[in-house]
Amino acid sequence: MLSLNRQAIALISDHADPAAEIGLEEAGGQNVYVRHIGETLAALGWQVDMFTRKVHAEDDVIVQHSPYCRTIRLKAGAETYIPRDRLFEHMPEFVSSFQSFQRTHGLNYPLIHTNYWLSAWAGMELQKTSGIQLVHTYHSLGAVKYQSLVEIPQIANTRLRIEREILERANCVIATSPQEQDTLRSLVSTSGQIEVIPCGTDTNNFRLTSKSNARTKLKLGSHEKIILYVGRFDERKGIETLVRAFALLKEQNLQNLKLIVVGGSSANMPDGDEKQRIENIVNELGLTDCTVFAGRIGHNILPLYYTAADVCVIPSHYEPFGLVAIEAMACGVPVVASNVGGLKFTIIPEETGLLVEPKDIDAFANGIHRILFDDLWVRKMRKQASANVNQRFSWTGVSIQLSELYRHVLAQSIMHDQAWNHKRSSISRSA
Ligand code: UDP
Numbered sequence: 001m002l003s004l005n006r007q008a009i010a011l012i013s014d015h016a017d018p019a020a021e022i023g024l025e026e027a028g029g030q031n032v033y034v035r036h037i038g039e040t041l042a043a044l045g046w047q048v049d050m051f052t053r054k055v056h057a058e059d060d061v062i063v064q065h066s067p068y069c070r071t072i073r074l075k076a077g078a079e080t081y082i083p084r085d086r087l088f089e090h091m092p093e094f095v096s097s098f099q100s101f102q103r104t105h106g107l108n109y110p111l112i113h114t115n116y117w118l119s120a121w122a123g124m125e126l127q128k129t130s131g132i133q134l135v136h137t138y139h140s141l142g143a144v145k146y147q148s149l150v151e152i153p154q155i156a157n158t159r160l161r162i163e164r165e166i167l168e169r170a171n172c173v174i175a176t177s178p179q180e181q182d183t184l185r186s187l188v189s190t191s192g193q194i195e196v197i198p199c200g201t202d203t204n205n206f207r208l209t210s211k212s213n214a215r216t217k218l219k220l221g222s223h224e225k226i227i228l229y230v231g232r233f234d235e236r237k238g239i240e241t242l243v244r245a246f247a248l249l250k251e252q253n254l255q256n257l258k259l260i261v262v263g264g265s266s267a268n269m270p271d272g273d274e275k276q277r278i279e280n281i282v283n284e285l286g287l288t289d290c291t292v293f294a295g296r297i298g299h300n301i302l303p304l305y306y307t308a309a310d311v312c313v314i315p316s317h318y319e320p321f322g323l324v325a326i327e328a329m330a331c332g333v334p335v336v337a338s339n340v341g342g343l344k345f346t347i348i349p350e351e352t353g354l355l356v357e358p359k360d361i362d363a364f365a366n367g368i369h370r371i372l373f374d375d376l377w378v379r380k381m382r383k384q385a386s387a388n389v390n391q392r393f394s395w396t397g398v399s400i401q402l403s404e405l406y407r408h409v410l411a412q413s414i415m416h417d418q419a420w421n422h423k424r425s426s427i428s429r430s431a
Contacts, residue, residue, distance in 0.1 A: 006047035006068060009406065010109040011038055012119040014094065015084050016139075017052040019063040019071040021296065028232050029323045030139045032299075033199055034115055035065070040399035042069035046406075049109070051098060053090070054079055074098055085153045087118055095125045110413070111406055115139055117159050120166035127169075131417075133409045134170040138163065138180070143187035144318055148236065167192040171409045174402075176321040177342035183320075195405055198345070199321045200398035201389060206303050206330035208386045214307035223256050225372050228309035228333070230262040230302070230324045231316075233274040238315035238338065238358060240281060245313075245364035247285040254372075259291045262305055306331035310378075311371045317358050319343050326393045329353065329385035334378060336367035346393070352385035 011018075016030035018038060038048045047068050054061065054073035063071040074097035077090030102108060113135040114123040123134045142159040146152050167173050167184060172193045175181035181194050215222055227246060231237050239261065246259045264275050275293075282291050297305060306312060312328035314337035319325075321342035328335050329346070335353035337343045347353045354370070356363035371378060 006045060007410075008047040008049065008107060008109055009041070010098075010112045011048060011050045011115065012098075012112060012122055013050060013052050013115040014076075014091070014118040014122065015053060015087060015116065017055065017071065017073070018050045019052075019065070019073075020055075021298070029199070029321065030115055032323055033137070033139070035071075036200065036202065036395045037399050037402060038069045038071075039065055040395045041403060042066055043396075044399055044403050046403070049107070051101075053077070053087070053094060055081055072101060074101065084116075084118070085155050088121070088155055088158060091118055091122055092125075095122050098122065098126065099129075111135065111410055113137070113402075113406075114166070114170075117142065117162045117166070120170075121162050124162075124165065124169060131413070133413050134166070135172050135174065135405065135409060136166050136170045137174045137176065138184075138320065140320060141180075141183065141187070144183060144320075145236075148317055164189050167194075171412070172405060174405075177345035179341050179344055180320045183341070197401045197405065198393055198398060199323055199326070199342075200393045200395035201323065201326045201330050202299070203330055203390050203394045205299060206306065206327045206389075208332045208382070209303070209307050211307055214304045217304055218308050220258075220308050221256070225254070225257050226309045226311075227257065227259050227368055227372075228262065228305060228312045228328070229260070229315075230297075230305065230312065230328070231314075233264045233271040233278065235274055235277075236317045238317050239274075239278050241315040241359050241361055241364055242313050243278060243281050243285065243287065243291075244361045245315075245368060246291075247287060248361065248365040249369060250287065250290070252369075254369075257290055259287065260294055260305065260309070261291065262294045262297050262302070264293070264295060302327070303331055306333050309333050311336060311368055313364065313368065314338065314343060315358065315364060316340065316343070322346065325353070326389045330389040330393075332382035332386045334371050334381045334385060336364060336371065346389075348384070348388060352381060352388050 011034055013034040018031055018035035020031055034050055038050045042048045050071045052073055053076045057079040061073050074094055076094035111133045112123050114120045115137050116139050120136050126132055142163055146156055167189045168191050172195055175194050175196050176199050178196055181196055229242055306328045312333045312335045314325055316338050319341045325335050325337055325343055325346050329352050337347055338358035339355035340358055349355050354367040356367050
């Protein structure tokens with residue numbers, strides 16, 4: 001539905017389709033972020049169009065999420081899965097599809113919020129031919145990612161250049177944590193405008209509920225000690241560290257331990273290699289009987305998994321934010337997470353979870369052990385964790401901050417135009 005009273009804005013999320021199923025290889029935090037800010041911004045009074053690349057021929061071109069929020073899938077390359085590192089060559093087509101959609105529907109977005117570097121490139125291209133204002137969220141940074149890769153992809157230099165350009169040229173870049181802001185300043189550029197606005201979570205969906213009910217619904221025993229992982233299968237997520245820490249705990253002859261791993265695609269997707277590698281490690285360590293690979297779980301069922309768990313582990317090598325941490329804490333589950341990036345911002349050590357060094361198997365095992373065997377402390381953490389998320393990370397709170405930022409950026413552009421028109425007319429008067 002289009003409305004004359006609402007200001008239309010566009011969100012661009014090249015590869016992460018806001019209408020896609022979450023948890024598959026390329027569907028993760030970015031999809032959740034764009035979808036939720038889109039819906040909540042619409043509830044706050046904006047007309048929100050979210051643009052993404054069309055990946056499947058059978059998918060609808062337009063998905064209406066709510067009266068003033070929709071996903072629009074644009075033609076850019078073959079309608080099939082293309083890995084992110086090979087998408088850049090299709091971005092010129094993405095830009096022309098975007099322009100033709102605008103023309104056909106008589107739309108003209110004064111502000112575009114881009115997500116990920118490929119979308120940033122599209123935003124900067126669109127800016128060349130129209131007076132749009134640009135806001136950008138990175139979601140992942142080449143400068144961080146390439147530090148830990150043995151084989152640097154060919155696209156690396158282009159990505160690093162565009163990540164620097166967008167910081168220097170956008171009206172504002174959003175860092176989702178103060179840690180991400182520091183990283184941007186130290187690794188990307190010292191110029192450009194940055195605002196810290198965190199990611200959020202749906203606190204109506206992820207909230208404190210009965211653990212015993214959740215266990216009954218998932219057919220899990222009340223005596224089991226459940227350690228949970230939720231997320232994509234990607235080596236940088238550090239699932240191997242968790243599995244090896246789990247093996248250490250098993251060696252201590254602790255009873256009734258169970259590891260549940262949630263996430264991953266069902267069919268031959270590229271994350272299959274990492275999944276296979278993790279399954280092999282589980283087999284080699286003799287953990288098959290006490291490990292469950294639950295596959296991809298939607299956000300409608302996921303709260304049950306968090307609530308049923310005793311501890312949620314986030315062993316990532318790096319996280320700019322880490323939605324899983326706040327989802328788990330919102331459900332009252334303490335987390336043991338790597339002391340990196342946004343996890344340092346969202347988790348309060350000893351109060352809502354524990355932070356340990358990434359890849360440190362012993363430290364993860366110790367942290368998990370402490371949480372599994374200290375009921376009194378965990379009961380306190382359960383309440384603190386959920387209160388912390390409710391206070392700091394609701395999507396509504398996040399979108400109010402974004403909304404204020406957009407208004408500020410749009411107001412500045414009007415002032416700039418007025419000043420420019422004034423200057424132009426005084427030049428022509430004096431000529
Ligand atoms: N997720 C999900 N189902 C799964 C696995 C993951 O819904 O089976 C969601 C998870 O709930 C979270 C997102 O995927 O909202 C992952 O976001 P995060 O920021 O933790 O990691 P990213 O994928 O962005 O690296």
